[in-house]
Amino acid sequence: MSYLLGISGSLRGESTNTKLIRAAAKVYGGAFHEGHLRMPLYDGDLEEAEGIPAPVQTLSDQIKGAEAVIISTPEYNKSLSGVLKNALDWVSRTDGSPWKDKPVAIMSATAGRAGGERAQYALRLCMVPFGTRIIQTPEVLVAASGQQFDDAGDLTGEMNIKTVTNLMEALKAEVARG
Numbered sequence: 001m002s003y004l005l006g007i008s009g010s011l012r013g014e015s016t017n018t019k020l021i022r023a024a025a026k027v028y029g030g031a032f033h034e035g036h037l038r039m040p041l042y043d044g045d046l047e048e049a050e051g052i053p054a055p056v057q058t059l060s061d062q063i064k065g066a067e068a069v070i071i072s073t074p075e076y077n078k079s080l081s082g083v084l085k086n087a088l089d090w091v092s093r094t095d096g097s098p099w100k101d102k103p104v105a106i107m108s109a110t111a112g113r114a115g116g117e118r119a120q121y122a123l124r125l126c127m128v129p130f131g132t133r134i135i136q137t138p139e140v141l142v143a144a145s146g147q148q149f150d151d152a153g154d155l156t157g158e159m160n161i162k163t164v165t166n167l168m169e170a171l172k173a174e175v176a177r178g
């Protein structure tokens with residue numbers, strides 16, 4: 001059965017990026033799975049001795065099987081989070097080019113005023129080798145993200161909801177292109 005996969009670049013329990021992928025998944029509709037980034041740091045010696053760690057293979061399989069993927073990254077020192085980059089590096093070592101031709105939508109949620117724009121560019125750049133079909137617009141940049149979700153964890157703010165809705169519509173249109 002087809003599903004949407006969501007990947008949050010933050011491990012925090014109260015992560016606003018995790019809330020954002022859940023909000024976007026509600027708009028997208030249908031089955032939704034979350035990928036998890038708790039995995040060892042990439043280490044060539046570990047890979048040689050033990051192969052691909054189980055959580056990495058799970059994530060790779062989830063990506064491969066998804067009809068589309070949404071990723072939300074925090075901005076850490078003007079770039080994507082280390083845990084997300086680590087996961088992307090690990091998954092690039094798995095067989096079967098899981099990202100190839102995959103429709104992907106990127107978002108960011110940050111404490112800062114720019115909403116993670118620089119992190120998004122860094123993320124888009126480092127995904128170039130994977131051959132994904134990344135949606136370019138609209139950009140979902142959730143600034144001051146600690147104030148953009150209600151007590152139930154739902155996204156608030158007219159502009160936030162509008163851009164997420166438009167991005168999910170663009171992602172669906174890309175999926176429909178086949």
Ligand SMILES: Cc1cc2nc3c(=O)[nH]c(=O)nc-3n(C[C@H](O)[C@H](O)[C@H](O)COP(=O)(O)O)c2cc1C
Nearest residue numbers: 010012015016017018074075076077078110111112
């Ligand atoms: C190491 C570190 C670096 C950060 N650098 C930035 C930054 O460059 N720009 C920014 O807007 N916020 C920055 N922040 C704040 C994050 O945007 C904030 O912690 C955000 O809530 C993280 O996303 P989360 O809610 O999904 O965990 C930084 C936070 C940490 C821990």
